[in-house]
Amino acid sequence: MLTVAQLRACLFLSFTVLLGTCFQLIAFVFQYKLDTYSVFAQKSNPLNVFLAKYAWGWTSIPLLAFMLVYVHTCTTTTINSSTYKRYAAVAIRWTSATLYWVIMTQWAFGNPLLDRVYLSTGHCLTMTNTVEVRSIRQCKSLGGSLTGLDISGHCFLLVHAILTTFEELKPYFKLHTLDSSSALMAHFTSLSKMCLSILSLVLITLGLIWWIMLFTTSLYFHSFIEASSGTLLGMLHWLVLYVVTGSLYPNVLPFDVSLVSQPNKSQKHL
Known part of the structure; x- marks a missing residue:
């Protein structure tokens, strides 16, 4: 079952595409030429080529x-089974997300x-034939063009990156909304606070860029079927890992802030 935050994220990205x-369709119906001079309409624009x-x-x-850094900060310095499990969960989530990207876009x-x-x-x-x-x-080397379903790799990639980042940042920002946040953050070192702040800012900035590129990709470069299929595939890993698997095996999910506030209880369940 999707949480409210997950449902909103899903709907927000779907609405963006x-x-x-829709703008593309309206322009076609009314024979309005989209601004092809816009930097976002060019495949060679720097945001597309380099990012x-x-x-x-x-x-x-x-x-x-x-x-x-987040897992290290939220666990004690004593190496125990629960600490290993939390690092193992990080390895599982990051590796599975990367392998999914490889299989879908690089090599299978x-x-x-x-x-x-x-x-x-x-x-x-x-x-000729x-x-x-x-x-x-x-096909391109022969000067040909393919007629099949060109699932948007950009939509897939951008949605995959946005949703994975969203899930990993969620517990960190949840920490700041608790009444006991100041007491919990007091246990964080100055270095860990600085690292988490900088890294979260970098990830949010990248997420904003990916969202802009998701909109422009669906506007200029792909049909509804191509963009929507890419978007759905971009959501697939997120649904399987963070929604389905997470509901069955909660310890796989990012470290819950409620467990940070009750370390003794968390160790009993991990």
Whole structure:
């Protein structure tokens, strides 16, 4: 079952993609030409070339650093089984998110899954005939174009990064909303406070950039089917890990702030 915060995040990202594709449809119906001179309408724009295409790389490194610092800060200096379990949970979440990105966009014993869908649902059309190809790159090298379902890799990647970041930052910001937050934060060292503040700011800034790029991608570059399918696939890992698996095995989830405030009880359950 989704929490209220999770449902809002899901609806917010879905609405962002829907809004972009609706504007695209309205422009088509009324024969209004979208601003192709906008920097966001160019695939060569710096945000796309240097950031969006490598969204998981930009996100995963500071995210892993944040996860490790947060767990280290919220656990005692004594090495025990519960401490190991918390670090193991971090490893599981970060590794599974990274592997999901690899399988979908980089490599899955050959072509990544998104490419496999694109190739299996269409053909490579050249100027003269239809050609059988084994990769998107091969089709482009022949001067052809593919006719299959081009699931938006950008929508997938950006949604995946945003939702994973959202889940990992949630307990940290929840800590600041508790009545006992000042007492809890008093146990944090100045260095850990500074690291968590800087890393969370970096991740929020990246999340804002990813959200802007998600809207412009759905507005300029993909149809509703392409953008929505990419968005749904971007939500899949989040649903499986943080919603389904998290409800069955809560210890896999990010360290809950309520356990920080009651360390003795938390160790009994971990």
